[in-house]
Amino acid sequence: MFETKRVKMYKITVVGSGNWGSVAAKLIASNTIKLDSFHDEVRMWVFEEKLPSGEKLTDVINKTNENVKYLPGIKLGKNVIADPDLENAVKDANMLVFVTPHQFMDGICKRLAGKIRADTEGISLIKGMEVTKEGPSMISTLVKKQLGINCSVLMGANIANEIAMEQFSEATVGYSQNKLAAERWVHLFNTPYFNVTAVQDVEGVELCGTLKNVVGIAAGFVDGLEMGNNTKAAIMRIGLKEMIAFSQMLFPSVKDSTYFESCGVADLITTCIGGRNRKIAEAFARNGGKRSFDELEAEMLQGQKLQGVLTAHEVHEVLSHRGLLHMFPLFSAVHAISTGQLPPSAIVKINNEKPRQVQLQSML
Numbered sequence: 071m072f073e074t075k076r077v078k079m080y081k082i083t084v085v086g087s088g089n090w091g092s093v094a095a096k097l098i099a100s101n102t103i104k105l106d107s108f109h110d111e112v113r114m115w116v117f118e119e120k121l122p123s124g125e126k127l128t129d130v131i132n133k134t135n136e137n138v139k140y141l142p143g144i145k146l147g148k149n150v151i152a153d154p155d156l157e158n159a160v161k162d163a164n165m166l167v168f169v170t171p172h173q174f175m176d177g178i179c180k181r182l183a184g185k186i187r188a189d190t191e192g193i194s195l196i197k198g199m200e201v202t203k204e205g206p207s208m209i210s211t212l213v214k215k216q217l218g219i220n221c222s223v224l225m226g227a228n229i230a231n232e233i234a235m236e237q238f239s240e241a242t243v244g245y246s247q248n249k250l251a252a253e254r255w256v257h258l259f260n261t262p263y264f265n266v267t268a269v270q271d272v273e274g275v276e277l278c279g280t281l282k283n284v285v286g287i288a289a290g291f292v293d294g295l296e297m298g299n300n301t302k303a304a305i306m307r308i309g310l311k312e313m314i315a316f317s318q319m320l321f322p323s324v325k326d327s328t329y330f331e332s333c334g335v336a337d338l339i340t341t342c343i344g345g346r347n348r349k350i351a352e353a354f355a356r357n358g359g360k361r362s363f364d365e366l367e368a369e370m371l372q373g374q375k376l377q378g379v380l381t382a383h384e385v386h387e388v389l390s391h392r393g394l395l396h397m398f399p400l401f402s403a404v405h406a407i408s409t410g411q412l413p414p415s416a417i418v419k420i421n422n423e424k425p426r427q428v429q430l431q432s433m434l
């Protein structure tokens with residue numbers, strides 16, 4: 071009898087351990103113990119914090135196999151090992167999954183530069199972008215530039231708590247050149263309740279995931295104003311048009327078809343119905359804009375981070391720099407309302423005629 075040789079070529083580290091980071095680690099860990107090409111152990115870098123009990127979050131995760139702060143009540147899998155030391159967590163890995171709030175990624179990349187294996191492949195599950203003096207940069211681009219590695223993205227209609235309960239959903243991997251690497255990511259994430267497909271449009275997939283949070287804020291305003299389903303649907307439609315126009319303005323290669331994948335309309339719908347951006351924006355509008363997003367985030371999210379307001383600001387920077395604010399009335403209104411320049415009711419007074427009158431592509 072021959073013994074089957076198990077070749078475990080790939081070692082995974084999840085960089086991040088919030089709500090989605092913990093669910094990602096759980097999904098991956100359920101596959102690495104079954105699939106021959108992956109090491110069983112999944113390292114998860116934890117931004118260390120002390121719990122009210124005085125214990126360290128990392129110690130509690132490793133003792134109970136549960137992220138009691140960001141994903142309580144869900145076992146991650148015994149092969150998930152929490153590690154508070156970022157450099158130690160990544161040193162043996164050749165597949166890195168980035169899943170932190172986007173505002174922390176620049177600092178994380180700076181700490182990791184020169185400290186990862188040369189054969190590493192990355193994937194970003196992060197929704198958001200960086201806007202610098204040089205212009206906008208997607209998180210996958212930041213990873214590529216700062217770490218010198220190929221970076222795909224995974225986005226979709228994925229509210230973390232629902233996937234943690236193993237309710238059926240779908241996701242999209244976006245890649246640029248390396249189809250084999252994309253297929254490996256699909257293999258790593260795909261489960262009977264989490265169906266993953268790959269498309270060759272990394273920028274399109276990432277921008278879908280990033281921009282829908284701005285529309286989610288607008289949808290929350292509509293709920294806070296107690297308007298009905300027609301209004302919500304109108305906001306989603308206008309938002310979708312602006313998402314496509316903005317994406318194709320930054321990257322003309324972005325495909326319309328990407329918006330029909332899970333990362334596109336499906337994520338937009340789930341974000342505008344559920345999701346934390348919608349929830350906090352609803353509370354903001356109910357309070358007539360008198361309590362700030364920062365205050366509501368701290369009170370209602372217990373350490374979780376809101377991305378939509380930051381992204382609205384980043385989008386605003388890009389549009390004002392290019393003199394195109396008037397062509398994106400919904401994005402502009404979300405920024406103006408969230409910064410107190412307009413009341414929440416302004417979300418239903420946007421002038422939606424302008425984007426249709428002007429041929430955006432011909433201006434660029």
Ligand SMILES: NC(=O)c1ccc[n+]([C@@H]2O[C@H](COP(=O)([O-])OP(=O)(O)OC[C@H]3O[C@@H](n4cnc5c(N)ncnc54)[C@H](O)[C@@H]3O)[C@@H](O)[C@H]2O)c1
Pocket residue numbers: 086087088089090091092116117118140169170171172174195196197198228229230231373374375376377
């Ligand atoms: N939660 C979801 O349903 C969901 C779904 C899809 C995508 N995402 C995206 O995943 C990314 C991560 O979100 P999440 O839900 O896992 O996180 P989260 O908002 O639940 O938690 C915040 C995380 O940030 C960490 N943190 C706080 N300060 C930090 C610092 N200075 N440096 C580094 N880390 C710090 C916290 O320890 C915690 O792990 C975001 O881009 C989000 O948009 C989330």
